[in-house]
Amino acid sequence: MEQVAPEIQGAYAVSAEFYDVLHGAQYRRHALALSGPAAAARVGIVxxxxxxxxxxxxxxxxSSVPVHAVEPxxxxxTVLLSRLAAxxxxxxxxxxxxxxxxxQLDLPARADLAVCFRVIAGLPPAERREVxxxxxxxxxxxxLLFVDRPPAALPAGPGRRRAGRARVGSDVYTAWLTERTESDRIRLDYLYLVHRRGREIRRARETFxxxxxxxxxxxxxxxxxxFRPQDGRSPDVLRLRRLGRRW
Structure with missing residues (x-):
């Protein structure tokens, strides 16, 4: 039976509402580069x-093969299943x-393509090595495995930047991201704002x-x-080949 830790089950409870509207463009850019590898898959995709x-x-x-989508x-x-239904x-x-x-995924040798975006950086070292x-x-x-490159170092100091903006009808949705060092990790504080005709009508926060x-x-x-890195890597996405045995 598949089980999920409570702290993961409740993750993105705030951000899911704003995710596609404010972060979708970046995701789509990464996704389109995977069309070729997906078309070449002959066994399955994870x-x-x-x-x-x-x-x-x-x-x-x-693709034309089974796809295994892992989302705890x-x-x-909820949004993923709604998208699949549509x-x-x-x-x-x-x-x-x-x-x-x-x-916990029980899929031994079921795929010839794996994709892992916006996951690895959010894992503590021991769990990352397990993944x-x-x-x-x-x-x-x-x-083949495609994975986005995690940050190489802690931030030099606190920084704040706009992480997305979109108009939805008469409303303007904006995301602000504040990054800071917290012990051995990076704290990401997202602030979501909704304005209607210049007046703030709602705000929400979530931390990662x-x-x-x-x-x-x-x-x-x-x-x-x-894994062994392959040629053709972009600055933010790694293309890795699964070897026949562990090094």
Whole structure:
């Protein structure tokens, strides 16, 4: 039976409402680059941290194989399942939604493509290393993994920036992100504001954490899990090949 820790089950309870509206454009940019690898998949696809399904939709449209979407946060999974239902019976028949953590996923060698965006940076080091191994176990030898690069260092000091803005009817939705160091991790405080005709009518907050990972540490962990970097990497997305055995 798939089980989810309570703290993960309740994650994104605030942010899920604003996610597609304010962060969708960045996700779609990453997703479109996966159309080619998804089309080449012949066995299956695993998406770790499927979120609201922005990337899932691209993977399904481009491929013809089973897709395993892993999303433990109930608020995000609600949007994901609604998106799959709207996509029609073909998507519903090909996507299996898993509510567990990645390291609890029981899919030995069921995929030749894995995708993991906006997950790795949010994991404490010990759990992160478990997830690398879980991803390797899901992939056949020679399979590909695409993952966004985690931050390499703690921020030099507190910083605040706008993280999205969109108009919805007569309302303007805005996200502000404040980053600061908190012990050995990065604290991310999101503030969501809704204005109508220049007047604030609503605000909401949610906090997340990230753990930095140097390039040297990243290379070592990937090697230990059985991955080798491939050419053609973009600055923010890593393309990794699953080796036939662990290094």
């Amino acid at each position: 998406e770790l941290g499927a979120g609201t399904g922005l990337v899932t939709g691209v993977l399904v449209d481009a 946060a109930a608020a995000m999974r 996509a029609g019976p073909e998507a519903l028949g090909r996507v299996t939604v898993h509510t567990c953590r990645a390291q 690398w191994r879980a991803l390797a176990d899901c992939l056949l030898p020679g399979g 954490h990230q753990w930095p990972l140097t390039d040297e540490e990243l290379a070592r962990e990937l090697g230990e899990a059985g």
